[in-house]
Amino acid sequence: VARKLSMGAEAGSEKAGKVGSRILVFVRLRPMNRKEKEAGSRCCVRMVNRRDVYLTEFANENDYLRLNRLRGRHFTFDAAFPDSATQQEVYSTSTSELVEAVLQGRNGSVFCYGATGAGKTYTMLGTVESPGVMVLAIKDVFSKIRQRSCDGSHVVHLSYLEVYNETVRDLLSPGRPLVLREDKQGIVAAGLTQYRAYSTDEVMALLQQGNQNRTTEPTRANETSSRSHAILQVVVEYRVRDAAMNIINRVGKLSLIDLAGSERALATDQRTLRSLEGANINRSLLALSSCINALVEGKKHIPYRNSKLTQLLKDSLGGTCNTVMIANISPSNLSFGETQNTVHWADRAKEIRAKVSDANEDQLPVPETETDQAKLVLELQKEN
Ligand code: ADP
Ligand code: MG
Numbered sequence: 001v002a003r004k005l006s007m008g009a010e011a012g013s014e015k016a017g018k019v020g021s022r023i024l025v026f027v028r029l030r031p032m033n034r035k036e037k038e039a040g041s042r043c044c045v046r047m048v049n050r051r052d053v054y055l056t057e058f059a060n061e062n063d064y065l066r067l068n069r070l071r072g073r074h075f076t077f078d079a080a081f082p083d084s085a086t087q088q089e090v091y092s093t094s095t096s097e098l099v100e101a102v103l104q105g106r107n108g109s110v111f112c113y114g115a116t117g118a119g120k121t122y123t124m125l126g127t128v129e130s131p132g133v134m135v136l137a138i139k140d141v142f143s144k145i146r147q148r149s150c151d152g153s154h155v156v157h158l159s160y161l162e163v164y165n166e167t168v169r170d171l172l173s174p175g176r177p178l179v180l181r182e183d184k185q186g187i188v189a190a191g192l193t194q195y196r197a198y199s200t201d202e203v204m205a206l207l208q209q210g211n212q213n214r215t216t217e218p219t220r221a222n223e224t225s226s227r228s229h230a231i232l233q234v235v236v237e238y239r240v241r242d243a244a245m246n247i248i249n250r251v252g253k254l255s256l257i258d259l260a261g262s263e264r265a266l267a268t269d270q271r272t273l274r275s276l277e278g279a280n281i282n283r284s285l286l287a288l289s290s291c292i293n294a295l296v297e298g299k300k301h302i303p304y305r306n307s308k309l310t311q312l313l314k315d316s317l318g319g320t321c322n323t324v325m326i327a328n329i330s331p332s333n334l335s336f337g338e339t340q341n342t343v344h345w346a347d348r349a350k351e352i353r354a355k356v357s358d359a360n361e362d363q364l365p366v367p368e369t370e371t372d373q374a375k376l377v378l379e380l381q382k383e384n
Contacts, residue, residue, distance in 0.1 A: 023323045025350045026094050027053050027343065028081040030119035032331050041332035045339060047082040048074075055343060057336050073340075075347050083331065087126050091136040094324050098254060099140045101322055102236055103148075105250030109257065109316035110137075113345075114328035115338035116226035116261030123326055124230075124258040125211055133326075134207055134232050134256045139200040141236060141254075154238040157194040158203070160210040163284055163308045164228040171210035171230065180311055187311045194235070207232070226261035227282050229309050255316045260285055262345070263338055284309030289345070291317055296351045325349050 029045055046054040056072035079093050098108030110133060112120040126132025131139075138158070145154045160171040161178070168178045170193050178189040197203060215228045234254040239247050260282050287307030294302045295317065304314045316323065327346035329339045 023325055023349050024078045024094070025325045025327065025346050026079045026081065026090075027075075027077050027327045027329060027346060028085065028090060028119060028123060029053075029083045029329055029331055030122070031083040036330070036332040036334060039332075039334060041334050043331040044333040044336050045329060045331045047080045049080075051076050051078070051080055053077065053080045053343060055336075055340060057333070057340070075343055077327075077346065077350070087123075087130045087132055087136065090123060090326070091133050091140075094326055095133050095137055095256075096140060098322050098324060099137055099144065102234070102252035102254045103141070103144055103154075105238075105252045106322070107253045107255075107315055108322045108324070109255040109313065110324040110326065111257045111259055112326045112328055113259040113262050114342045115263045115330070115335065118261075118328035118330050118335075118338070118342070120258050120261075120328050121211070123328060124232075124256060125207055128204060128208075131204060135200070135204050137254060137256060138197065138203050138234060141234060142200055145236075154236060156197045157235045157237070158197050158206070159189075159192050159194055159233040159235070160207065161189060161192060161231050161233075161312075162214055162228050163231070163312070164215040166283055166308050168308050168312070169213075169215075171213045172206065174213045180308060186315045189312070226263070229260050229284060230258040231312060232256040253315075255313065257313070259288075262342060283307050288313070292349055296348065 027047075029047055032041060032043065044056050046056075048054050053075045054072050055075070081090055081093075095108075095110050098110065101108050112123050112133075114120055122132060124132050124134050126135060138156075141156060145156075158172075162169045162171050168180060168189050169175075170178055170189070170191070172193040172195055178192055180187050181190050182188075195206065197206075211230070214230060232255070234256070235251060236254075237249065237251045239249055242248050262285060284307040287303065287310045290306060291302050291304060291310050302317075304310045304317075310317070325346060327342050329335075329342055
């Protein structure tokens with residue numbers, strides 16, 4: 001919580017632009033579904049407290065009963081959302097501070113990633129009854145603008161686009177693929193619809209419609225492709241007067257990204273990455289992990305140009321952007337491999353923040369010692 005507050009404080013200060021890249025990483029567990037229960041799944045994930053995730057692998061029922069003798073692995077994140085977490089909690093903890101920053105003319109981005117079926121689209125889009133981060137963010141943008149009750153000078157535009165097989169498409173106005181061009185503001189998709197939004201009411205329907213336009217896998221009719229990335233961009237533009245009373249235009253952009261299924265595609269080391277490259281695995285996801293690896297390692301050259309997704313996200317990954325990642329996981333031991341992969345990668349993504357100035361360092365008490373680990377194991381045993 002301390003770090004979350006400090007992030008808000010920084011976002012509001014003039015220094016904020018110098019802080020550089022940092023990624024806050026969250027993990028969200030979804031409830032076990034019927035199919036998993038019917039298959040006799042056991043839960044292999046425990047959210048021990050608000051920040052700690054504990055994964056235990058067990059091969060069979062005997063293993064499960066002797067859980068205390070199994071080696072598990074423990075990870076700490078900025079927050080760990082249990083399957084009971086509400087959409088509002090996930091939004092407030094992960095994204096509301098970014099909305100505040102965007103209203104101050106800065107950029108922010110939120111990624112959901114994880115295997116197909118792990119809950120990315122639920123987290124981002126949600127349902128009519130339980131709208132997700134995209135809808136709650138837009139709602140918050142409008143309510144914060146109202147609270148400021150400025151002169152009505154804020155203008156909100158939405159764009160919703162898809163990257164599928166290295167082709168960029170407009171989800172609000174499907175048609176020909178869009179071409180990416182470099183202009184003063186960076187890489188833009190030429191001709192992308194910028195929908196002027198006046199209120200939240202219209203937005204859910206608009207996004208659901210957009211989601212229906214997402215590419216479906218030919219082999220699995222009606223199922224949204226596990227290889228399609230959806231990006232919602234919320235652009236807030238407004239005018240302020242500077243010290244000399246000149247009117248200046250400020251633009252803040254929030255990108256909300258529902259990534260393609262990460263199964264097998266998220267590699268944390270270059271060797272694995274290269275071996276996957278030929279295997280017809282989502283190029284944009286591979287490029288994203290390359291960029292993140294390069295950012296983590298503090299490389300000078302970040303290979304944004306390697307894919308459409310990373311080109312589009314260039315200004316969201318590096319520079320002065322606040323970035324949030326939400327890793328979605330299933331509780332079932334049948335998905336253990338994917339869950340482990342997702343959590344490992346999330347753990348890796350945390351390191352990007354380590355390069356950042358020391359301002360935040362003392363606010364991150366990570367339980368790393370043997371005793372803390374042992375305490376966790378005890379807590380788990382009590383729970384079982
Ligand atoms: P993904 O986009 O990662 O492939 P989905 O978001 O489509 O996965 O989730 C798969 C299914 O699980 C959907 O039916 C969705 O409604 C359900 N689901 C996912 N997360 C949750 C959650 N936190 N609470 C309730 N249902 C969820
Ligand atoms: Mg999805």
